[in-house]
Amino acid sequence: MEIRNLRAFVEVVRQGGFSRAAETVFATQSTVSKAVKQLETELGTPLLDRSGHRSTLTTAGEVVYRRAIRLLGERDSMLAELEDLRGLRRGTLRLGLPPVGSSTLFAPLFAAYRQRHPRVDIKLTEHGSDRLEEILRAGEIDLAASLLPVSEDFEWQGVRREPLVAILAEKHPLAGRDRLNLSDLRGEPLLLFETGFAINRIVLEACRREGFDPAVAARSSQIDFLVELAGAGLGIAFLPRLIAGRHGEAAVRRIVLDEPSTEWAIAIIWRRGAYLSHAARAWLALVREAAPQPA
Template sequence: MQIRTLRIFAEVVRQGGFSQAAKTVFATQSTVSKSVKQLEDELGVPLLDRTGHRSTLTSAGEIVYRRALKILAERDDLLAELDELRGRKRGTLRLGLPPVGSSILFAPLFAIYRGRYPGIDIRLVEHGSQRLEEILAAGDIDLAASLLPVSDDFEWQDVATEPLVAILPRSHPLADEPSTDLAHLRDFPFILFEAGFGLNKIILDACRRRGFEPTIVARSSQIDFILELAAAGLGVAFLPQMIVAQRSHIAAACVVLAEPQTEWHLAMIWRRGAYLSHAAQAWLDLAREAHIT
């Protein structure tokens, strides 16, 4: 079983097909197809169900894919650790950050980090927390900022904890209240982020604990657009208090969400037991030094 064969198989799954995977691994579609077939023959089980227009994982394929991601990540860790031992630092920080809160919390650190470590190249990936965790688990980044709780597959370091705020039009009956809970908001439509944002899970899980599923009228990945939709009366939106405080110009009411287990708790996370490069460790050290945690 070759590392390249596992990587090709993982890319077929990740990209959702052979043609896109071929572009990612810089090979022909025929080569990619043969590599997957070779892996299936070697293991003696089909890994992909090729019926229809899209290949899907079989039960055996799910096991092999999960194990392949761990093997590939361990290989990358091994090479990085050996490079540092030999004094050939790669000088790359592969960092994943979510759109929500990063400009306030992390932008000041970038300038300090760049001044302190000018030889380190920062490769930034931006997605919602859930997607970042998938990319981190695959070994494609070293660190990610994600909302707690996270699975036991990750270790973490505190960044910030903030209460959530309900964003309402000024004409809303609750607009002048100092705080509210989800029970008082259940009859109003919700505006959420796009799929993959951890903040959605916090809100939806809290609604289910209250015994209801909210009506979702809009989703977006843009904070300012979500704020404008809420101000215009389309529905109620939710954001960490510190982000709302940075936007005093918004034409909306901001009411603290006094709801158990809905705090926005952000942390830097990494794969449990993974080797952290010099660049990654330096970022974590700087975060502690700057008292973000």
């Protein structure tokens, strides 16, 4: 069973089609299609149902996809460990960071890391926390920043805890409050991040605990845009307190959300039991120095 065929199959599933998968693995669409077909022939069963407009996983395909992600991750860990054993000094730090909070929390660490390890290449991947966890499971990155709690598949090093802040227009009827509960926001339209941002999950799960599903007025991956929408009265946005005062010039009120289990707790995570390269361990050491308090 060839690794390149497994990689092609995984990317077809992840990217939602052969053409986008081909771009990801830097191959032609026909090459990717041939690789998947070879894998199906070798395993003696179809992995994709191609009858519709979009290929979907068969039952066998679901099993192979799940196992392939782990196999590819283990292969990458093996290569990283062998690289360290050979004494290669350069190395590569493959790090995933979410857009929310990264500039404030991690930008200063990059300068310190570069000064200590000038020959290490840093490959940065940016997505929401949920997407980063998927990429981390596949072994495409070594470390990621994500919100706690995380799956037992991961180990973690705490970075920071902050309460969430509700951001609303200055003229909003609730703008005079010192603190807000989610029950106060029943019936209010919310402004959320795009799918894949863990902060959405925190807010939505808290709303459901209060017994309601909120209306979502808009979604965006841009913090400043969400703050501006809140200032224009289109709805209520949510940010960690640390981040809330650093974005946007809109006329808004920032009110601490006094709600259990809505704390923004960010950590650096890695696959449980996975080998961490010297470059990755050096980043973790720097994080521990900058944020010695446990999260």
